[in-house]
Amino acid sequence: MTSVKIVVAGGFGVGKTTFVGSVSEITPLTTEAVMTAASTDVDDLSYVPDKGTTTVAMDFGRLTLDAGLILYLFGTPGQHRFWFMWDDLINGAIGAVVIVDTRRLAESFPAVDYFEAAGLPFIIAINGFHGQFPYSVSDVKDALAVSPNVPILRCDARDRKSTKSTLISLVEHAMTMQMSTR
Amino acid sequence: MPGPEEVDGTPGTDGQETPPVGEGRDSAGKGGQDRPRPEWSSRPLPSGVKKLRGGDSGPPGPAPDTVKSALVRPYAVTGGRTQPRYQLQIEAMVAASHYEVRDLSILGPEYQAILGFCRDWRSIAEISAVLRLPLGVARVLVADMAVDGLVRVHQIDHAHGRPDLNLLERVLSGLRKL
Numbered sequence: 001m002t003s004v005k006i007v008v009a010g011g012f013g014v015g016k017t018t019f020v021g022s023v024s025e026i027t028p029l030t031t032e033a034v035m036t037a038a039s040t041d042v043d044d045l046s047y048v049p050d051k052g053t054t055t056v057a058m059d060f061g062r063l064t065l066d067a068g069l070i071l072y073l074f075g076t077p078g079q080h081r082f083w084f085m086w087d088d089l090i091n092g093a094i095g096a097v098v099i100v101d102t103r104r105l106a107e108s109f110p111a112v113d114y115f116e117a118a119g120l121p122f123i124i125a126i127n128g129f130h131g132q133f134p135y136s137v138s139d140v141k142d143a144l145a146v147s148p149n150v151p152i153l154r155c156d157a158r159d160r161k162s163t164k165s166t167l168i169s170l171v172e173h174a175m176t177m178q179m180s181t182r
Numbered sequence: 183m184p185g186p187e188e189v190d191g192t193p194g195t196d197g198q199e200t201p202p203v204g205e206g207r208d209s210a211g212k213g214g215q216d217r218p219r220p221e222w223s224s225r226p227l228p229s230g231v232k233k234l235r236g237g238d239s240g241p242p243g244p245a246p247d248t249v250k251s252a253l254v255r256p257y258a259v260t261g262g263r264t265q266p267r268y269q270l271q272i273e274a275m276v277a278a279s280h281y282e283v284r285d286l287s288i289l290g291p292e293y294q295a296i297l298g299f300c301r302d303w304r305s306i307a308e309i310s311a312v313l314r315l316p317l318g319v320a321r322v323l324v325a326d327m328a329v330d331g332l333v334r335v336h337q338i339d340h341a342h343g344r345p346d347l348n349l350l351e352r353v354l355s356g357l358r359k360l
Contacts (some may be wrong), residue, residue: 002275002338029307034318062356072307092338092345164357175351179347
């Protein structure tokens with residue numbers, strides 16, 4: 001039995017859980033990490049000033065791809081102070097989908113910066129709220145200042161077909177990146 | 183299959199119960215320190231304020247912004263250990279071993295719950311979410327169970343970074359068939 005994962009990131013309320021839920025075969029589940037528990041996998045928690053416990057919740061979904069292969073989709077915890085969870089999540093991940101709401105583009109900057117720094121393949125998915133895309137893809141590309149080979153596409157997080165094709169684009173991008181670094 | 187590396191020396195069941203903290207603090211407010219009353223204390227005070235006098239417990243303002251709970255509690259079932267015996271990814275797959283254990287009742291309730299839930303392959307994330315165990319606790323328990331042969335664990339060795347091209351091909355064709 002093999003499992004792989006894809007990370008779904010973006011600002012608060014941008015549609016991460018909707019995205020996960022529209023394609024998942026299970027109703028998205030929530031796993032909770034206790035902040036002090038994070039030391040299980042992360043080297044450095046010493047910066048955490050608070051000795052109490054903080055709970056970080058992550059939503060995730062599951063897709064059976066073939067008899068022996070399962071794909072998990074993990075929504076990132078929104079707050080930036082939970083980077084430690086992100087380190088855990090991206091470890092061994094295929095890549096990430098950064099969902100953006102063009103009305104609040106800046107909220108996606110931290111995720112974009114983080115994935116760039118981590119060398120994780122990622123794509124930008126513009127979630128069209130109510131089917132509206134007020135800005136063009138090239139506007140978004142300019143505003144995000146991502147490398148030109150990062151795919152930027154439109155999606156409707158509520159629509160299974162749309163999320164599915166977004167995931168396909170990410171996997172293709174991850175393959176391209178892997179072949180180019182050989 | 184991951185090998186159970188770096189088994190730490192701490193036996194899982196040595197039950198290092200940390201005594202509950204808080205005993206020492208109770209006396210603080212009742213000590214003699216707050217005896218000298220400010221002169222305004224004899225004046226009538228707005229209702230509610232007076233109650234604080236003996237306790238010295240600070241203003242009844244909004245609660246501290248972070249909710250502090252007992253550190254120990256989430257890890258009580260692991261004997262206080264937060265480090266699993268080997269690293270388990272959040273998506274690592276877990277299944278109960280075929281040779282179902284002789285007598286399940288000798289196992290703790292968490293072990294029983296995990297074995298029951300993992301009749302089919304489940305991820306660490308699912309174990310955590312469905313059985314309502316914090317992620318770190320689920321990892322410690324499953325790693326222990328794997329070492330004891332109660333469950334099998336499958337996870338990709340990520341020492342080499344990302345999933346390889348063959349696996350990505352498989353993911354791609356699986357997605358396309360959905």
